[in-house]
Amino acid sequence: MATLQDFKTEEKSWWCPGCGDFGVLAAMQKALVAVGAEPRTTAIVAGIGCSGKLGNYINSYNIHVTHGRTLPAALGLKLANRDLLVLAAGGDGDAYAIGMGHFMHALRRNVNVTYIVMDNHVYGLTKGQTSPTSESGFKTKTTPKGSIDRPVHPLMLAVSAGATFVAQGFSSWQPQLARLIQQGIQHPGFALINVISPCVTYNKVNTYDWYKKTLLNLDDDPSYNPHSRPEALARLDATDELVTGLIYQEESEPYETQIAGFRDTPLVAQDWHVDNATWNQILKSFE
Amino acid sequence: MIAWKIGGEQGEGIDSTGDVLSTVANRMGYFVYGYKHFSSRIKGGHTTYKVRISASRVEAATEHTDILVALNQETIAKHAGELDGGFLLADTAFKPVLPDHVNATLIALPLADMAKSHGSILMRNMVAVGASAALINLPTEPFLAYIESKFKAKGDSIVAANQSALLNGYQHIRQEYPNFSSLTLPPPTPGDRLVLTGNDALALGALAGGCRIMCGYPITPATDIMESLSKWFPLVGGVVVQMEDELGSITACIGAGYGGARAMTATSGPGFSLMQEGIGLASMAEIPVIIVDTQRSGPSTGMPTKPEQSDLMAMIYGGHGDGPRVVLAPSSPEETFEDGYQAFNIADILQTPVIIATDLALALWSQTVERSALDGPSVPIDRGATVTADELRALGDSVFLRYAITADHISPRALPGTANGQHLATGVEHQPNGKVSEDPVNRSRMMDKRLAKLAKVHEMRPGIKWEGPADADLVMLAIGSTVGAIREAKEILVAEGYRVAISWLRTLSPFPTAEFRQAFAQARKILIVEQNATGQLALLMRQAGVFDPLRCEQLLKYDGVQFFPSEIVSRARPLLTQYAEVTH
Structure with a gap:
């Protein structure tokens, strides 16, 4: 049984002191231990940005891809070896700007991958520009008079797009965040966990204190039913998505179990030679 | 050799008519080459399908037509000029007119009415095939057998109706025109042969080579x-994913390649442009991935249904930074099959993206191929170097070095799932342990390693091919579908008494410089024949230092029409004559 220590590396972090991403990393490691994962069968696909450095700090198989493309890579990796526990991680720019096209289609494809978005409402690594989740009026170097774009609402989008598991956590609220990631991993399908992960350097508006005052914890509301799409959408709309907890989950059959002829043995472990009977059957159409 | 062509509106069953003729001729033991003219629309618009039938291998287009089946006057207006003493078979329904300048025999027959008399106007094409068979002097039995096997599932009455429509067309010619001396073909050489396109061959090669994941965008x-792999993969446990775009397509394949499976994507110019970032990632992170570029006329949307060979620079040098990759160039369905499986071995062994450069004519046009050339079950599968569980266990507390510096520049992989092999694979410059590094010494070593390992591809396959005398007065050089055209051009020139050879590149990158230099050492003149406006193949030769301006001549074509052997002969003949005058 792997311990927390097993999922750590010696690598010194490049993140700023106080960055929310430390909390996301810690919660991921806790969740991996909680689900009984092993480093050798855990694979993490990371995107570009501060969040993308995650793979340096977690002992597992890690692939760090191009900006916005974590989800296609995670899909391919899961199909190559369905025994792997595949996590994808990226920032709000990676997920909801350059990777938005993949995001929407990953939701409707429902491959068994857990997607953790480290959302700080700002572009950090490029040193402070507006992000798709930045609020209107947010002032940055590219929006000196305040952003005139309206922010995306990733959670409502996800619920509408066919997501089977949608949750939001806050990097400071470790027990809940670790539990949500654990639930996401255990969900048989695509799980989105948007994590509020404050940027202490470039976002002086949406700070830890601001979130602690603003966020509504759904765990405190026993009347909330996370299995109703209309209720999820209504609550997200009413709170401007400033909620944490399990927002929506439905019965789910993952993509890989629905593929015709797809085998239980991982592709990577199969013998790839084609047998004569199959080959001759295929060639028949060219006679 | 017979050249048969049918023309009409898209959606009128033109393709299926051509398929009947080529399938039956192939089954009889003839060699066929079938190609079409089509446009980027679903229905309507002029289209033609041409089939060349021969007693020996045929693999190029021709300007000449022996039998033209016209379903409308537009076909006559556009193509009757190709007839020179041949037959124009036309439907009386549109009152066909043979233009004055055309030397051909007009055979007007009520194709539509005859078809209707057998139950449906759809069988007009069967009547036309029957009439064509009579003109080529082919027996009807193989056609009747084909119809039976093709329509068996639809019921006996459908089989019988199609058969009688075909016989009706055949007998009509025999009875109405008993005095016509029909065209004749030499006797066929029966064999075990198939008709397939380059795309078919590619999909077969990939399947045989262990590809089990295909992520693409139409x-x-x-x-x-x-589409082929979508049909076949369920039989072997594979999966085709229709992605949201080409960025996703290539990245999903890279994810799969990292996982140790064999994955590929297939696209054309516009999609290939989008895949450049992924190719860079795979090159940098040393992850195997296969990309097929069925080149078409560009840039941008260009002419989507017209052939061109103008993505060479994009395939070899595309994307930012120095991103080493391997580019293979098949020129026939057989070579496409071979590259289709070999690309996966190369990619796994060299841990790099491998691009297969085909082109529209090679991809789509069908031709006769020996079944023995497609021995899928026995193709070699080499997954490349991986570290064993024992080696990883022996590491103890040390970290596995995913990008270890080795003598052959190849660092054995640890596939996800292997204990103690955990590492980071990244598109960021990295140290041997995979962790990010901006150290200048490390950077140079890593770039050198990624570049140097590719040379090994030349030990795995020939970089160039050659047919003809090494000291030919003229060697014609091409790639892809153009090779069929230079081969036929060579036959014409050899028949005229010239000393001619042909050569084609099998590996475009890394360029097979040493092999090239050696092969071309004695050739007196070199004609580089390529289908693009900027001479991209010649540019590759210049870059490799093997373009000799005193010996090299170029023939470029970029009008969207594939090369005809005749136009290559026209360009080559003066070079030979001119040369002969100097030497003799």
Whole structure:
């Protein structure tokens, strides 16, 4: 049984002191231990940005891809070896700007991958520009008079797009965040966990204190039913998505179990030679 | 050799008519080459399908037509000029007129009415095939047998109706025109042969080579590959994913390649442009991935249904930074099959993206291929160097070095799932342990390693091919579908008494410089024949230092029409004559 220590590396972090991403990393490691994962069968696909450095700090198989493309890579990796526990991680720019096209289609494809978005409402690594989740009026170097774009609402989008598991956590609220990631991993399908992960350097508006005052914890509301799409959408709309907890989950059959002829043995472990009977059957159409 | 062509509106069953003729001729033991003219629309618009039938291998287009089946006057207006003493078979329904300047025999017959008398106007094409068979002097039995096997599932009455429609067309010619001396073909050489396109061959090669994941986005002329694998993969446990775009397609394949499976994507120019970032990632992170570029006329949307060979620079040098990759160039369905499986071995052994450069004509046009050339079950599968569980266990507390510096520049992989092999694979410059590094010494070593390992591809396959005398007065050089055209041009020139050879590149990158230099050492003149406006193949030769301006001549074509052997002969003949005058 792997311990927390097993999922750590010696690598010194490049993140700023106080960055929310430390909390996301810690919660991921806790969740991996909680689900009984092993480093050798855990694979993490990371995107570009501060969040993308995650793979340096977690002992597992890690692939760090191009900006916005974590989800296609995670899909391919899961199909190559369905025994792997595949996590994808990226920032709000990676997920909801350059990777938005993949995001929407990953939701409707429902491959068994857990997607953790480290959302700080700002572009950090490029040193402070507006992000798709930045609020209107947010002032940055590219929006000196305040952003005139309206922010995306990733959670409502996800619920509408066919997501089977949608949750939001806050990097400071470790027990809940670790539990949500654990639930996401255990969900048989695509799980989105948007994590509020404050940027202490470039976002002086949406700070830890601001979130602690603003966020509504759904765990405190026993009347909330996370299995109703209309209720999820209504609550997200009413709170401007400033909620944490399990927002929506439905019965789910993952993509890989629905593929015709797809085998239980991982592709990577199969013998790839084609047998004569199959080959001759295929060639028949060219006679 | 017979050249048969049918013309009409798209959606009128033109393709299926051509398929009947080529399938039956192939089954009889003839060699066929079938190609079409089509446009980027679903229905309507002029289209033609041409089939060349020969007693020996045929693999190029021709300007000449022996039998033209016209379903409308537009076909006559556009193509009757190709007839020179041949037959124009036309439907009386549109009152066909043979233009004055055309030397051909007009055979007007009520194709539509005859078809209707057998139950449906749809069988007009069967009547035309029957009439064509009579003109070529082919027996009807193989056609009747084909119809039976093709329509068996639809019921006896459908089989019988199609058969009688075909016989009706055949007998009509025999009875109404008993005095026509029909065209004749030499006797066929029966064999075990198939008719397939380059796309078919590619999909077969990939399947045989262990490809089990195909992630793509539909695009002309690559889509058939995805469609074929969608049909076949359920038989072998594979999966085709229709992605949201080409960025996703290549990245999903890279994810799969990292996982240790064999994955590929297939696209054409516009999709290939989008895949450049992924190719860079795979090159940098040393992850195997296969990309097929069925080149078409560009840039931008260009002419989506027209052939061109103008993505060479994009394939070899595309994307930012120095991103080493291997580019293979098949020129026939057989070579496409071979590259289709070999690309996966190369990619796994060299841990790099491998691009297969085909083109629209190679991808889509069908031709006769010996079944023995497609021995899928016995193709070699080499997954490349991986570290064993024992080696990883022996590491103890040390970290596995994913990008270890080795003598052959190849660092054995640890596939996800292997204990103690955990590491980071990244598109960021990295140290041997995979962790990010901006150290200048490390950077140079890593770039050198990624570049140097590719040379090994030349030990795995020939970089160039050659047919003819090494000291030919003229060697014609091409790639892809153009090779069929230079081969036929060579036959014409050899028949005229010239000393001619042909050569084609099998590996475009890394360029097979040493092999090239050696092969071309004695050739007196070199004609580089390529289908693009900027001479991209010649540019590759210049870059490799093997373009000799005193010996090299170029023939470029970029009008969207594939090369005809005749136009290559016209360009080559003066070079030979001119040369002969100097030497003799």
